[in-house]
Amino acid sequence: MAKKSIIFLLFLLLSATSQAAIELYDFSDDSYRLRYKEVGGQLRCPKCENQSIADSNSPSAYDMRQELYRLLEEGKTDQQIFDFMVQRFGDYVLYNPPMRSDTWLLWYLPPALVFLGLLLAFFLVRSRKSSHSTAKMSLSERQLRIQKILELEKNADPTLSSSNTKESK
């Protein structure tokens, strides 16, 4: 019984190490700690598509955090650190992709689509408003309009039939 409980306690020790994904860094300057969090949050883990290196437990993210710490301590700027990582892992690691000729679609397509959507909504609302305007007409106005439409159809008929014969040839 005592043996069993000792083994159980030993297993508990194992569980303590399994969740030790948090590393301790001794920053020489307090501003580095802030930048470590900020830059780490903007770098994407190469192994896990939807996590920053600050969030990920993967060994590659761990290595990148170690390098990030080293570069910060060396006094590198944020841009230098981003460049360093891109040199090795490609643009993929940046959560903020650079603005270049081959990425403009990525940057401008979403606002362009929103603009197109707004334009479409504007025209739809306007056309609906104009169709509703018949509801406000008086009886005589409506009759006048119906007559106009009937006349228009009469005039349009011959042209319609002539175009039909053209097609049949």
Next chain:
Amino acid sequence: MKRFLLFLPLIVFLLVGIFLYKGLSMDPSARESALIGQPLPEFSLPRLTNPNLLVTREDLIGEVFLLNVWGSWCPSCYDEHEEIVRMAQAGVPIVGLNYKDEPAKAFRYLSQLGNPYTQILVEEDGLRELAFNLGVYGAPETFLIDSEGIVRYHLAGVITPQLVDQVIMPEVQKWQKNR
């Protein structure tokens, strides 16, 4: 204008359909290494068989070779080992990079599966000497380095028989001719 508006949903549907259809055959984890066209980084690493002997970049450059990153902890490495042996038998020089591994386990791996490597460099866990600078983020990964020491091809993932026959061997021959 009204007629056109009627067709707008169909056009949008077709456009989205084209993109989604293309996405079906795309592998999100496949992306070109940033090292393509770049020189192999400088390094200094011990050999697995002789830890006292340090190997540097200059020792490797001179002929076209493959650099295979592996570890006994990596299940996919077992899967591709047969193909590495096959390429080595076909005369392709393959340098191994034993990555985040322990020497004892690495030796056991090789004695079980055979050693196709011309030499094996060791980069233990915590060291960021070569693999990190190559942008390695897992294992297995394979690089093709030409006779000038430039990285010409990279694969992150398992080497399959089709990849060997259709991609890797043609690439090796292409760069061997190019010298």
